[in-house]
Amino acid sequence: MARDQLHLNLFILGCGHHKAAWRHPASAAERLGDIRYYEELARIAERGKLDAVFFADSMATGSVEDGFYWHLEPLTALSAISRATERIGLIGTVSSTFYTPFHAARLVASLDHISAGRMGWNLVTSMFDSEARNHNYKAMPDHAARYARAEEFVEAVLALWDSWQDDAIECDRQGRYADPAKVKKIHHHGEHFLVDGPLNLPRPPQGHPVLVQAGASEQGRDLAARYAEAIYAVAFDLEAAQQYYRDIKARVQAAGRHDPVPILPGLVTYVGSTEAEAKAKQRELDECLPVAASLRQLGLFIEQDCSDWELDAPVPELPPLEDFSGPQGRYATILRIVETEQPTLRELLGRLAAGGGHCTLVGTPESIADEMERWFRNEGADGFNLMPPSLPGGIEDFVDQVVPELQRRGLFRQEYQATTLRGHLGLERP
């Protein structure tokens, strides 16, 4: 299949990916438990012909005072959403550390049946002790142990999905319902799991629901290269995107695979009919941030007191990375934002509050499409995982303004060409 079009996901999160979005007067903060809110978001994304909607997940509750977004459990929410939509893909997160492979295979397969082939599974290994301590662990197993378990988990899930042959069901009223020779135990007796099988559901419509992953570490990248059929990435700019993109594509090839494995970096957009309008939207959200708390947090990130810095003046010069003794990743992001954008302090706080490490584009549909195209044409991305700073406004802006521009350029579908998520992503049915 020719790689001539972008793939686009909507990453659904609370009132949007800007931490203060819920504080906006028009936000949907009262509707986080209302399934109709999520259905509406998915319908907007489907109006824009997006490949899929996506729910991340966590197994613990953080601070509930500020910027905490709870959401419905992803798999139960996606089932309802599947009935409010017709074509868009549905990607849910399931942790290999906390589920058994049988539950995961079954829940996702059931959703693939319910949605007639639109389901994707975002495999995560989870990270936090607070999550582990909700599921019988005293602390999170270490990184290597989680990935070893994840690999065995994937093998067991794939085997369960294959435990019924596609043509196992005969439904012969005078004869038999299914051919027992085509419904087989898997006899998975591994280091972490014992799963006899077969699955108690026939093979999912897609064969395998699409396996999505976001591998950042060495082990994560290797696992993604061997199993993932689409990959979420974090890239601040094209250069970082290219490094990741080329590395993963090389690993995919080294693993002997010929699947396209689209790579989708996160993308935060503020869209306006003029640059000024886009900036005003960004400022409107940034102004919802509680200043004192945000400054306290920035102070922790950069390890200096900034409580008396001027909000609407440029950020004072910061020490170079090599002189910084705290956690490097976030500090490097802060330095890059300051260096490339010369933000005011308020703007910096806003950038950090809305997917700080991800590419952020503020501008007209044309300028945003330009940059997306540049990434697409230059080994930075096969598409994007959209992280609108506010919802539903941010995805409406994108769908109504940026999508038509991408369509004009021939970079995005005018209509769905397929009925399954696998079809949207150009993946073969296994």
Add this chain to the structure above:
Amino acid sequence: MARDQLHLNLFILGCGHHKAAWRHPASAAERLGDIRYYEELARIAERGKLDAVFFADSMATGSVEDGFYWHLEPLTALSAISRATERIGLIGTVSSTFYTPFHAARLVASLDHISAGRMGWNLVTSMFDSEARNHNYKAMPDHAARYARAEEFVEAVLALWDSWQDDAIECDRQGRYADPAKVKKIHHHGEHFLVDGPLNLPRPPQGHPVLVQAGASEQGRDLAARYAEAIYAVAFDLEAAQQYYRDIKARVQAAGRHDPVPILPGLVTYVGSTEAEAKAKQRELDECLPVAASLRQLGLFIEQDCSDWELDAPVPELPPLEDFSGPQGRYATILRIVETEQPTLRELLGRLAAGGGHCTLVGTPESIADEMERWFRNEGADGFNLMPPSLPGGIEDFVDQVVPELQRRGLFRQEYQATTLRGHLGLERP
């Protein structure tokens, strides 16, 4: 609340509770993976103002040749069904042996939010090694161990549901989203589970989704008496129903509880406008049974060869229970059917193929309502768990013919009086 009305559930199972229902030419055998089929069944039940639809569950696949009904995973199916209905309750089965309390609490709470308070949880401990061997056990833990685990499981789930106070969310855009003093860890460190909490979802609309159970053993009855808010039962006739009913009600009282705890025996009905029409419906299904296989199975149950018995002649006399060396339960049921109904061999095979141990009523709406009323007025039942031999036909017959008769007698609601399952069942919100 006055006990003046019946409670009715639809127990959804494949093409119906008659093992051969799928073989009927008009059966829905091709639609077992089609969510619209289950939505239709729920809408029929809602048209009849039933309290709830109910999915049983199993974690393993039996023989797929005959009488095997697979169904969509209950929780994902119920989410979709909740969006196709407005008032009817939704009861899903979750095994305490195979889930963690956090998953169970979260999935069911999420569904309670999605359905705006219509969710019930049927707690089972599961039974078969084939299920255990799909979830990391070499064999099923023994009965006592399963029930000890189940009790701790329920305690943890209830605590998680209570981990957010009802008024925890403030949603104050100038202040905080929620009051951290009202979102508490549960610190459950028991023998089987470590769960710190809090749940990552606010308190469910019902406070606690309704806890349903079907306790038959001593330990099961005790667990049900202490925690269940509605109970499924198996009773062949009123006498057996009364024994169970009185025993459970006494245990509930001994546990110091004042909840109504409705007891709902399973009920198989063949409804006709005349007795002959009802019998013809039964015969039509019975004739779908593959005779040789059914006789082989009966031979195993009664431990004698019956392959040359006459199909349409009365069943030959069987040795009394005390002379029978095999499993007693099913043999006793067979003896009772033969004794009370004097069936032909074909009729006996049919009875065993459709909820054999459950009360089976074949007749007019009036005669069926008579018997239901007799159980209701005489400490046999607070309602029934309907097990139509064929679906959707069997539930359409019940809803269109028996429900109006029950309504005429003032035994069943004309319209929903509540919006939650708890409300339908007359249960307080905890």
